[in-house]
Amino acid sequence: MDTDPREYEKIVVNENDIHKIVQSYLIHHCFRDTLESFLACIGVKPSVENSEDMDRRKRIFHFALDGNASKAIELTNEYAPGLLEENKDLHFDILSLQFVEFVCTRKIEEALAFAQSKFTPFGKDQKYVAKLEDFMALLAYEEPEKSPMFHLLSSDHRHQVAENLNRAILAHTKQPGYSAMERLIQQTTVVKQCLSQECFKDGNEPFSLKDFLK
């Protein structure tokens, strides 16, 4: 069921709403400079807290992405104390980033020492055992990139963890965990898919945003 594009013309979109959407996106991803330019263009004063918050999160995010987990943890504890204690999964994920960093730079002894001091508390909890086994197994291979656990070394994995950390911090500081843009796209996709299922369209293609925006 494809809506006639002329239907769209009937809906009036508020400029302010659009500004808010753009802002939320920029804030979420810590694009401070861009945000300041944008706000200047639309004639809104930037808020100081916002800027500071973005700065901090940006640093934490990049440390995490680079695998410098100890710095990321230090800053997180400073900015959002208690966050990691509450969020054991996240804590484990970040520690594992550091571990992976050791492994990749072939610092085996440090990796082992790190594992023994940091990972052991997690070992008591049954649900982390499988993950621990995965990471520890990396130690067994002289070329971890070629081991069965190579996916743990990928940048995708690091990105995912850094994102999770960012979201957790946002939640902790009472900000929305998802940018409005993201949510809107998700909403549209789900609704479109529901509708096409209901109309029993033959050859149910999943909603493609790209096609839609053409």
Added chain:
Amino acid sequence: MGGVEDDEPPTKRVKVFSGDSRVHSCNISAIDQGGSSLSDSMARLLTSQEDDDIVGTKGVIKKTELIRIIAEALYSLGYSKSGARLEEESGIPLHSGLVDLFMKQILDGHWDESLATLHEMDLMDDKIIKLASFVILEQKFFELLDGKKIMDALKTLRADIAPLCVNNDRVRELSYSILNLSLEMSDDRVSGQEMRLKSRKELLEELQKLLPPTVIIPENRLVHLVEQALDLQRDACRYHNSSVGEMSLLTDHQCGKDHIPCQTHQSSVFYVVCIGAGHSEMMLDCCLVLHEHGDEVWFVQFSRNGKYLASSSGNCIVIIWEVMADEQVCVRHRLTGHQRPVSYITWSPDDRQILTCGTEEVVRRWDVVSGECLRIYEKSGLGLVSCGWAADGQSVFSGVSDKSICMWDTEGKEMECWKGQKTIRIADMGVTKDGKELITVCKETSILLFEWERNSEKFIEEDQIITSFTVSDDRKFLLVSLLNEELHLWNIDGVPKVISKYKGHKRSRFVVRSCFGGLDEAFIGSGSEDSQVYIWHRVSGELILTLGGHSGAVNCVSWNPTNPHMLASGSDDRTIRIWGLNRMDSSAAAAAAVSACSSSSSTAASNDHTNGVANGCNGKTL
């Protein structure tokens, strides 16, 4: 196990003795090179080469192998001096020098050297080499961990173990176990294989199993072969019906017919002695013949604990007999009440009650101890044709003349009724092992396995009309009796299939029933219209015995489940015969006969001379 050829590719020969230049079976005598039609074994007999020395008359035992397993047996038994002496005298070492070195290196913990020796062994199979190396290195790893040399252990893991690319899951576990050291408190978290340190001896045993048997003789090989032979002897024994009597290595095991019940015994009232010359088992012809029914005996069935026998006759009477300690059988209760002859009796799972089913009449439930009728199950306007107990003894099933199956609780309340083509007028009903399926004959040539809880059906199709069936004690087998005088044995554990067929008995007009019986239900018994009881050996299908004595068609047989030496048969000649072992030889029997008789006047008691004189103690002549 086979010879050298089994594990290796055919083009190469494994050099079992590294120091030796001898290579098996490549040396063929001149006689053979021309004769390609000669079989291998013939060739070996003709050669006089030492390598292919054969022991025994069948040409299948290689001398070197025999000596080696004997030497291994001597060492295993602790006679190392004798073992060494044998090796020396025969010139055949148990293991090659290389293997001896290997074993020593393992026990001493010289891992790297042992790995080198392993590679020298010329094993041909890469996979085995890798597996064995893995196991050895694993031991090295654990011993290092145990000695707190963690980095060394890790190095071994990284440099030696992981590159083998064998058993990655185990590598994971080993890696984790390094961390686990710090988590000493909890053992229950260890997943998969054990993480404890094996002893070196255990390691050696494991390696012995991994490496091919030609390299290292498996432990206790000779004992294993002997046990195998005894198993085969026992399986082949047609009359094996006693657990009493150990098998000896000194002679082949062979039970005589005297382990199968083939005699009807003396009852103390009727004592008939019939002594003939000759020494066959049929020396004595005594009778334990039960006359109490007074009409054609249609059905007999022992209880599960073998202490009771239930029987029914054409005059609508059911008798419960008690089997006494001295194998006498006495009447316990006469149960009256049925208006039609009882065609089927079944014992409850705890043997305290029986269900009797009149021919298209009612089903009655009786208490065995008191003889009281506890309940009558009936359906108005219809007749019940068969009956069965649920596995927990709390409900009763019955086939109905309108082809449905009904289920009642112990109070007599009807709980369920399944309609449709569920059962025809055949009185047998069975229950499968898990208690979930009922077995009935639903069409002329089909048996229904009815899972009543889920209302699902499975069928066993026969190619002939079915007249009756019986289920084995372990509920894994079904014995089906067919119109064409054949018995088919079905395995119903899993996908049903026919395993054996038994023939020989006669059945043309009546329902003739059969049973499983003997030690481990190794025999099949059946009645027959020619007045005999037929007994087959179950596994081989061979008819091993026919028992004569009845003077009318034998309708039903039942083998005592707890006494493999007691069989009951019910016949149209109005008697039940209890068959037992022929335990006595002629002279002892005669003596016993004399002493058991109250009046000696009319007894012919001398052995060996008289022929076929039948006399009763109380003067009756039969």
